[in-house]
Amino acid sequence: MNTPLRFIAGLWLGLGATATAAQTLDPAFQATELTQASEVEHVMQQADGKLVVSGGFVRANQMPVGPVVRYHADYSLDHAFNTNAASLQGMVVATRQLPSGKLLVIGEGPLKLGSVTRQDLLRLNSDGTPDPGFNAGSASVRLTGFITAALPNDQLLVAGNFTDYNGSGRNYLVRLLANGSIDNTFSPLPSTRPLPAWPCSPTAKSWWRGGSPTTT
Incomplete structure (x- = not known):
């Protein structure tokens, strides 16, 4: 009668040892950064073929960006524009390209970029910097x-x-x-x-x- 009990006890102790070992940190494992997918609110194609994408994301192609990001016609990131617009704050729902080449950012509520804060409508220069001349x-x-x-x-x-x-x-x-x-x-x-x-x-x-x- 004791033999089966000893077998069960040994099996339980073995499983417990395996679970304990599984919880030990592996120093050789290097975790990569995990990001959560975000919805794209709007995509607008400029006259020159570039794409302006707006949404609730904070990264694009593993690069930190703001809620408005621009791609070249070959779908590579426009780093100069994205750097200038990276600090844009607010909920962006769409963009429009104006005849001058500037961009109108359409939001819901306050929009802030640098020292410029506007309600619902914010205009950007073609390089992504804020245009203080529009209110x-x-x-x-x-x-x-x-x-x-x-x-x-x-x-x-x-x-x-x-x-x-x-x-x-x-x-x-x-x-x-x-x-x-x-x-x-x-x-x-x-x-x-x-x-x-x-x-x-x-x-x-x-x-x-x-x-x-x-x-x-």
Whole structure:
């Protein structure tokens, strides 16, 4: 009767010794850095073929980046641009290239790069540095889900569910000058509700349908 008990006890002790050995650190093992996948919010192709990608990531091709990263046409990283834009803070949902080659960063809430902080709309120079000469202020409500279209001379059309923009009565649509101020010469037809179907421009590929934005 004692033999089976001794066998079981020996088996249990052997397994315990194996488990203890498995918990010992292996000095020869060099762990690599682990990163978590993040969603891409938007991809925009520039006129020169470069791709501007925005999302919640902090690395691209194992390199530290901000929420906006640019690739060359051959899909290699644009290191000069990415270095300048790496400290960008805020939630970025899309980007637009302006006729001048500058980039409009579209966010939800404050956007900060260097010493420049803007609400919802931040303009970058073509090299990724912030453009302090553009300040669009903010609408009477957060511009969540709003849409924009780039016009000649870096002017912008902005559509959303606002009825006031920077203290000026504007129903759902406003045109901004190149410095971000309201273009008071632009007077669209009055509307009592968000635009049901409004094409931003032939190149923006955005529409306002039933009060919700659609961007392709």
